[in-house]
Amino acid sequence: MDQVAAPVLVDQATHTITLTINKIPYELKIQPWVTLLDAIREYVQLTGTKKGCDQGQCGACTVLVNGKRINSCLTLAVMKDGADITTIEGVAEDGILHPLQQAFIDHDAFQCGYCTPGQICSAIGLLNEGKARTKEDIQELMSGNLCRCGAYTNIVAAVQQVKDKL
Amino acid sequence: MNNETSYIGQPVNRVDGYAKVTGDAKYAADYNAGGLCYGVVVSAGIARGRIVRIDASAALQLEGVFQVFTHENVSGLAWFNMSYKDMDAPPGKHFRYLQTDMVTYSQQPVALVVAETFELARYAATLVNITYAADAHTTSLTGNLDKARPPKGKKTGFKKPANRGHFEKAFKAAQVTTDVTYYQGAEHHNPMEMHATTVLYYKNGSITVYDKTQGVLNTQSYVKSVFGLSGKKVKVLSPFVGGAFGSALRPQYQLFMAVLAALELKRSVKVMLTRQQMFSFGFRPITQQSLSLGALEDGSLQAISHKAISGTSQFEDYVENIVNWSGMLYHCKNVQQDYKLVSLDTYTPLDMRAPGAVTGVFGLECAMDELAYKLHMDPLELRRINYSVEDGSMKKPYSSKALMDCYEQAAARFGWSKRNPRPGSMKNGHLLTGWGMATGMWDAMTVPARAKATFTADGKLTVGSATADIGTGTYTIMTQIAAETLGLPIDHVTFQLGDASLPFAYLEGGSATAASVGTAVQQACLQIRERLLSLAKDIPDSPFRELSIEQITFADGKMYMSETPANFIHLKDILTLTATDAVNVTSTPLPNIFKQMKYAKNTHSAVFVEVQVDEELGSVKVSRVVSAVAAGRILNPKTARSQIVGGIVWGISGALYEESVMDHQFGRFINHNYAEYHIPVNLDINDIEVIFVEENDDVVNPLGVKGVGEIGQVGVAAAVANAIYHATGKRIRDLPITLDKLL
Structure with a gap:
C-alpha cells in the first residue's frame, strides 16, 4: 500500500471500434482500458446494464455477446470490436416484452x-x-x-x- | 355498479415492473450530463493513526485529472456537529469526511480523485501516495468485553432495557434452566447497487442530486447543512433504489464526495463506491449475548435474563433493541435485561434489516429450543405454554396478535406433528435431516408522513410523497390504495416518490412505510372525495345536493349514490361540468395517539425449517421453509410474499453464510467482496412457503396495515440453527454455521 510505483505516462490513445448494440451500430473512439460494461453505460449511455461489483462476482452486468451471456465487466470493449451485443434495452421488440x-x-x-x-x-x-x-x-x-x-x-x-x- | 376498482388485498403486478424489466428504471448512477466527470475514493490503509503526508502530485500530473480532494484542501464546511447529524444518526460526534488527518477506522475515505473519465480517475487514485503514522487499534469485541459500558444518549426507536420482578431469586427456584452465550460477527448490507450519487451542476450554482437513499429529505437536509446551501439550490431525486436494507438510511460518503466535487469544480460529478468500499461504512454490529432461562417442569417460564454486548465506533453510540424482545415475546414475571457497548476502531454500525430483532430473537429462540430439550418437551409446545396476550414489558395488550394461528397453520402445513424429537433420528445414508422452528417478532410502527393528490379533468390521479421504494413495492401498494379509495382504474393513477420537493415522509425503513405513507395516501384520496362531492353539488339540478359523503360510493371511475347506484356521475365529468381543471389536496394524517397508547403494536411469525446436513462434509442445505406471518392487513399478497421470502433468504444467509471477517492484525474486514462475503446464490434457496394469517387491527391505522419488510427475517436463523441441532445433535452458538463448525 505504501509503495506506489512512479507514475507512468498513460497511453491515452483511442481505438476506433464498432459495437452493434441492440441492432444499432455504434462507432466508438475508446481507450483500451474501458470495460465493455463501462462502454455500454458511460459511452453509449445505455444504462439498463448494471454494475454490481465490477469484478465478475455478481452477474448484474450480464449482456449477450453474439447470443452468449457474459459478464461485461470482465471484458474490455476493444476485445469485442465488431461484436453483436444485446442489452436489456434490446430484449423487447417493438415495445412487446420478451x-x-x-x-x-x-x-x-x-x-x-x-x-x-x-x-x-x-x-x-x-x-x-x-x-x-x-x-x-x-x-x-x-x-x-x-x-x-x-x-x-x-x-x-x-x-x-x-x-x-x- | 361493478366495483372493478377494488385493489387493496389483490396480487397486483408491480406498477414499476415494466420499467424494471426493460432497463428503463434509472438508479443513481444511471444519470449523465454534458461534461460529467467521475470521482473515485481512496480508502485508508490503516485502522487507526494519522496521515503524515499525502502526495497527490503524480495523480495531478495526468492530463484529465481535475482535482484530488483531501483534508489538506477541503475547508469552509459546516462547523457544528449538529450540521452533520442526519435523521438516522446515533448520538455522538458525527464523522466529517476529508476534514482531519486522523484515521479512525480502516477504509476511511481519505481522498477523492476527480477526472474526465472513470478509468482515469481509478488509475490516478492508485497514484495518490499516503504516508501514515499508525497507532495500535482495537477491533476485537470478545477481547474487550471488560470495557463494555452503557450506551450514551438516545436514538429514535431505542427502548432502554428494563427489569421486572426478581430474576435471581426466580432463576434459583426454577426446576429446569439453560444458560448459554451466542456470538454473531458483523454483516454488511451489500445491496446489489453499490452506493452512488450523480450530481448535476447548473450555472446558477444549483445542483440536482441523484442519490441512493431511503430518504430524499434526509439527503437534502444533510447537503444543505454541511455545504451551507439553501433548499432551493438542492434538488434531490431517487426514483429507484437498487436495494438498501438499511444501508441508505444515513447519507453515505459518496454523497458528500460527489456534492463536494461538483460545488468546488462547478461540474457535474458521479461517484460510485466499489464493492470493497461497500464494507467501509455501517454494518450489523458484532454482538455477544447471554441468555439464562428458568422454567418449572411444566414448561412455564419463571425467569429470563438477556444480556448483550455490541461493538460501536469511537465517535458514535449505535444502539438497537436486541434484548427487549425477551421481555415481550413470552409470559414471564421475572425478567432481567442488560445492553452494553464497546467502542472499537471501526465505523459506526447501522440499522440492517430488522435491526436488533434479528440478533436478539436469534438468541432467545435458540435458548428456548435448548430449554425445550432439557424439559423433554416439544419446542412448539413450550412456546404455546408461555404464550403472552400482553406485552409484559409495558403491561399493555396487543392491538392484535394472531401468533397462535401462525403456530397452528405453519405447523400443520409443515407436518410438525410427525417430528421425532430425537436428534439424528432422520438419517438417510450420510444425509441427516433436521426440523427446527422459531418465533419472529417485529414492531408495527407509524412514522410521520404526508401526501399530496391531484385529480385532473382527464380523469387521472397523481399522488406523491417523499418516501422511497427500495424494492419493497411502495409504488405499487400506494397506487392500489389511491385507486381503490377514489374508485379509479389502476392505470389512471400515478404515484410519485423519491423527490425531495414532495410532501414530507420519514425515512423508508423499519416496516413503517406501508402503514404511514399508506395512511397519508388514503387520507389524501378521501379528501379528494369530499371535494368532488362538494363540486358535484354545484352542478345544476345535481341529484347529489342533499347527500353526505357517507351516502356516496366511489368506484369504476364514477361517483354513485350508494342506495340507488343507477344514479351516478363520472368523476371527470364533475370537473368538466364545474369548469374545474384540477382538485389538489395535501394530507397530514394524525394518528389517534390516545387510542394507540393503550396497546402494544407488533407483527409476529412462526417459521419452520427443514435442513439436510451432510454428515461427512458438514454442508447444510435448507430444503424447506414454511413461515406463517401475522402482519395485519396485507395490501398486496404478491409483493408482500416477495418481502417475506426475501426476509427468509436473509435469515438463511445470516444462519449459514454471511460474516464480515475482521482481521485484527490490520483492523480490517478482509473478505470485502462478493466472492468471499457469501450470500446465497440461486441454487442455495429451495422451497419457501409463506402463509399470511388473517389479523384484523383497527388500532394501528385505518388501513389495518402493520408492515412486512422485516418480520420475514426475524427468527429464521434460530429455526435453521435449531433444525441443525435436530439433525446433528450439535449446538452451534456462533453464526454463521459454516461446515467447519459441524465437522
Whole structure:
C-alpha cells in the first residue's frame, strides 16, 4: 500500500471500434482500458446494464455477446470490436416484452430491480444454451447472478415457465 | 355498479415492473450530463493513526485529472456537529469526511480523485501516495468485553432495557434452566447497487442530486447543512433504489464526495463506491449475548435474563433493541435485561434489516429450543405454554396478535406433528435431516408522513410523497390504495416518490412505510372525495345536493349514490361540468395517539425449517421453509410474499453464510467482496412457503396495515440453527454455521 510505483505516462490513445448494440451500430473512439460494461453505460449511455461489483462476482452486468451471456465487466470493449451485443434495452421488440420479461413481472421475480437486467439476459443465454432440463439445472445455471433481495424462487419459476413453453 | 376498482388485498403486478424489466428504471448512477466527470475514493490503509503526508502530485500530473480532494484542501464546511447529524444518526460526534488527518477506522475515505473519465480517475487514485503514522487499534469485541459500558444518549426507536420482578431469586427456584452465550460477527448490507450519487451542476450554482437513499429529505437536509446551501439550490431525486436494507438510511460518503466535487469544480460529478468500499461504512454490529432461562417442569417460564454486548465506533453510540424482545415475546414475571457497548476502531454500525430483532430473537429462540430439550418437551409446545396476550414489558395488550394461528397453520402445513424429537433420528445414508422452528417478532410502527393528490379533468390521479421504494413495492401498494379509495382504474393513477420537493415522509425503513405513507395516501384520496362531492353539488339540478359523503360510493371511475347506484356521475365529468381543471389536496394524517397508547403494536411469525446436513462434509442445505406471518392487513399478497421470502433468504444467509471477517492484525474486514462475503446464490434457496394469517387491527391505522419488510427475517436463523441441532445433535452458538463448525 505504501509503495506506489512512479507514475507512468498513460497511453491515452483511442481505438476506433464498432459495437452493434441492440441492432444499432455504434462507432466508438475508446481507450483500451474501458470495460465493455463501462462502454455500454458511460459511452453509449445505455444504462439498463448494471454494475454490481465490477469484478465478475455478481452477474448484474450480464449482456449477450453474439447470443452468449457474459459478464461485461470482465471484458474490455476493444476485445469485442465488431461484436453483436444485446442489452436489456434490446430484449423487447417493438415495445412487446420478451416472454421472460413478462414472466418476471407476473412471478414478481425481482424487488429492487437492480439485478434484473442481468438476470433476464442471463436467462435468455441459458435458454439459448439449451442445457437446462430440470428446475435444479435452472437454479445451478442461474447461480452466477446474485439477487440480494432474495427473489430466487420467483426467478426460477419465471424461467421455468418460459422454458416449458419453448 | 361493478366495483372493478377494488385493489387493496389483490396480487397486483408491480406498477414499476415494466420499467424494471426493460432497463428503463434509472438508479443513481444511471444519470449523465454534458461534461460529467467521475470521482473515485481512496480508502485508508490503516485502522487507526494519522496521515503524515499525502502526495497527490503524480495523480495531478495526468492530463484529465481535475482535482484530488483531501483534508489538506477541503475547508469552509459546516462547523457544528449538529450540521452533520442526519435523521438516522446515533448520538455522538458525527464523522466529517476529508476534514482531519486522523484515521479512525480502516477504509476511511481519505481522498477523492476527480477526472474526465472513470478509468482515469481509478488509475490516478492508485497514484495518490499516503504516508501514515499508525497507532495500535482495537477491533476485537470478545477481547474487550471488560470495557463494555452503557450506551450514551438516545436514538429514535431505542427502548432502554428494563427489569421486572426478581430474576435471581426466580432463576434459583426454577426446576429446569439453560444458560448459554451466542456470538454473531458483523454483516454488511451489500445491496446489489453499490452506493452512488450523480450530481448535476447548473450555472446558477444549483445542483440536482441523484442519490441512493431511503430518504430524499434526509439527503437534502444533510447537503444543505454541511455545504451551507439553501433548499432551493438542492434538488434531490431517487426514483429507484437498487436495494438498501438499511444501508441508505444515513447519507453515505459518496454523497458528500460527489456534492463536494461538483460545488468546488462547478461540474457535474458521479461517484460510485466499489464493492470493497461497500464494507467501509455501517454494518450489523458484532454482538455477544447471554441468555439464562428458568422454567418449572411444566414448561412455564419463571425467569429470563438477556444480556448483550455490541461493538460501536469511537465517535458514535449505535444502539438497537436486541434484548427487549425477551421481555415481550413470552409470559414471564421475572425478567432481567442488560445492553452494553464497546467502542472499537471501526465505523459506526447501522440499522440492517430488522435491526436488533434479528440478533436478539436469534438468541432467545435458540435458548428456548435448548430449554425445550432439557424439559423433554416439544419446542412448539413450550412456546404455546408461555404464550403472552400482553406485552409484559409495558403491561399493555396487543392491538392484535394472531401468533397462535401462525403456530397452528405453519405447523400443520409443515407436518410438525410427525417430528421425532430425537436428534439424528432422520438419517438417510450420510444425509441427516433436521426440523427446527422459531418465533419472529417485529414492531408495527407509524412514522410521520404526508401526501399530496391531484385529480385532473382527464380523469387521472397523481399522488406523491417523499418516501422511497427500495424494492419493497411502495409504488405499487400506494397506487392500489389511491385507486381503490377514489374508485379509479389502476392505470389512471400515478404515484410519485423519491423527490425531495414532495410532501414530507420519514425515512423508508423499519416496516413503517406501508402503514404511514399508506395512511397519508388514503387520507389524501378521501379528501379528494369530499371535494368532488362538494363540486358535484354545484352542478345544476345535481341529484347529489342533499347527500353526505357517507351516502356516496366511489368506484369504476364514477361517483354513485350508494342506495340507488343507477344514479351516478363520472368523476371527470364533475370537473368538466364545474369548469374545474384540477382538485389538489395535501394530507397530514394524525394518528389517534390516545387510542394507540393503550396497546402494544407488533407483527409476529412462526417459521419452520427443514435442513439436510451432510454428515461427512458438514454442508447444510435448507430444503424447506414454511413461515406463517401475522402482519395485519396485507395490501398486496404478491409483493408482500416477495418481502417475506426475501426476509427468509436473509435469515438463511445470516444462519449459514454471511460474516464480515475482521482481521485484527490490520483492523480490517478482509473478505470485502462478493466472492468471499457469501450470500446465497440461486441454487442455495429451495422451497419457501409463506402463509399470511388473517389479523384484523383497527388500532394501528385505518388501513389495518402493520408492515412486512422485516418480520420475514426475524427468527429464521434460530429455526435453521435449531433444525441443525435436530439433525446433528450439535449446538452451534456462533453464526454463521459454516461446515467447519459441524465437522
